[in-house]
Each structure stands twice: as structure tokens, then as C-alpha cells.
Amino acid sequence: MSRVVLITGAGGGIGSITATQFAQAGDTVIVSDINAESASAVALALCEAAGDPTRAIALPADVSDRGSVEALFDNIRERFGRLDCAFNNAGIGGGGAPLLDTDDAIWDACVSINLNGTYHCLKQEVALMLENGGGAIVNNCSILGVNGGANAAYTATKHGIAGLTKSVAVAYSGQGVRCNAVCPGLIDAGLGSRTVQAGGAKADAFIKLHPIGRPGTGEEVAQAVRWLCSPEASFVTGDLLMVDGGYSAR
Numbered sequence: 001m002s003r004v005v006l007i008t009g010a011g012g013g014i015g016s017i018t019a020t021q022f023a024q025a026g027d028t029v030i031v032s033d034i035n036a037e038s039a040s041a042v043a044l045a046l047c048e049a050a051g052d053p054t055r056a057i058a059l060p061a062d063v064s065d066r067g068s069v070e071a072l073f074d075n076i077r078e079r080f081g082r083l084d085c086a087f088n089n090a091g092i093g094g095g096g097a098p099l100l101d102t103d104d105a106i107w108d109a110c111v112s113i114n115l116n117g118t119y120h121c122l123k124q125e126v127a128l129m130l131e132n133g134g135g136a137i138v139n140n141c142s143i144l145g146v147n148g149g150a151n152a153a154y155t156a157t158k159h160g161i162a163g164l165t166k167s168v169a170v171a172y173s174g175q176g177v178r179c180n181a182v183c184p185g186l187i188d189a190g191l192g193s194r195t196v197q198a199g200g201a202k203a204d205a206f207i208k209l210h211p212i213g214r215p216g217t218g219e220e221v222a223q224a225v226r227w228l229c230s231p232e233a234s235f236v237t238g239d240l241l242m243v244d245g246g247y248s249a250r
Helices: 013-024 036-050 066-079 104-131 152-175 190-198 200-208 218-228
Strands: 004-007 028-031 056-058 085-088 135-140 177-184 240-243
Touching: 004 013, 013 028, 013 036, 013 085, 013 190, 013 218, 028 036, 036 056, 066 104, 085 104, 104 135, 104 152, 104 177, 135 152, 135 218, 152 177, 152 240, 177 218, 190 200, 218 240
Parallel strands: 004 028, 004 085, 028 056, 085 135, 135 177, 177 240
Antiparallel strands: none
């Protein structure tokens, strides 16, 4: 039976790659993004690749807006009546600034999108999954959700996502809702793609912090997300899975 899978921030980068992998596995994918055109393009591509017009659907939403998220889930309930898996991937960077250099607008945006956005989605996802016997949720955290980082806004909000992940796991795993997070290091897709593509001394220095000696790929993050949503991970909950080439093992 095809699962119903929601991916936020699915209009590009890691989100679209993960959506592709779920769709290729036969799941029905809800492609959500604040950019309606990007969401529609990804959903159309997934349907065309599968030769199935029902394989994916674009449902745009602004995760920072509680009302927008509520409307998204009203739509999901009406169309599908259930949600089996979710990847809370939508997020932004914090500009790399340490505390004293952090623009208040950047701080507010990171809190609104990264932390509040994950919170808004989790509340709706858990409620819908509980109505249907359970499900699996994966949050996109970061190596800076586990380790320290000078980037104050991003680091703080990613630590918040780590805490939310564990809190949801403790509260709802016994009722069939597993909640985990992936913590990517430098990845060649999404926010990390600009660093990788720019190259130079900055990229080289960051790559050297990863003992494996290279950036990760969006496909590697997507594979981790899919595993956490799979029956093979049925005893895994509250975990912060490091997809970081050994960065956190240093």
C-alpha cells in the first residue's frame, strides 16, 4: 500500500531529492514549499517520471504561519484522510553571524521559520498520525543542532529542533508516532550547496572538518530520511542521526 508522505521545503535542494526518492519507491508525495511554482514543478516532474498523475501533489504552505500550516493539513485530511510519514525540511540559514553581529531580523526569521515552523508542522502531523494509528516523522536538524557554532541564530534554532525531536519521541512513541532527526554536515544540496560550489579556502577548511574528506550529497541525506521512515527503523525514535562524514566524531 502506498504511503502518504509530506515533505516541506520540497521545492528544491534536499527536499526535492528526498521527494524523488519517496516517489520512486511508490509512495504518494505531498510536495510543500512556500514557493508555489517550485512545488508545482517538482510534483509535476515526479508524476511524469512515475507515469502516474497521482504520485505527487503540490500543496504550498508557509511553515512560519500557523494559519497556513493549518490550512495545509485541512487539505491533507480532505484529500487523503491520513499521513504516514513527514520530513520537516523547510528552513533557512542564519547568515553565519556570531551573536554580536546578528541582525535582529535574521534572528526573528530563523526562529519563525526553523523553530516555529517545525513546531507548527509537528503539532499537525502528530495529531493526524494519532488519528490513524501512528506514523514516522523526521526533522531536518544539523550538525549545529548538536555541536556548537558561531552562527548564533541558526545554531540556536537547530538546537531547538533537536529538543523538539526528543520531546515528541518521549511523549508519543508509545502511541505509534516515531520522531527522529537527521543532522547533516556540509552537503552539496540545499543550504550547503553555495559553499561547495564556491570552493576556495573557506570550502576547503569546512571540508577538512569532516574526516571522510568530502561533502555529503543530497541523496545520502534522503536515504537516511527514508530509512528512518521505514519499518527497518521501527525501534528507532528520538534519535539525532548524524549524516556528517564524521564531523561530530572529532
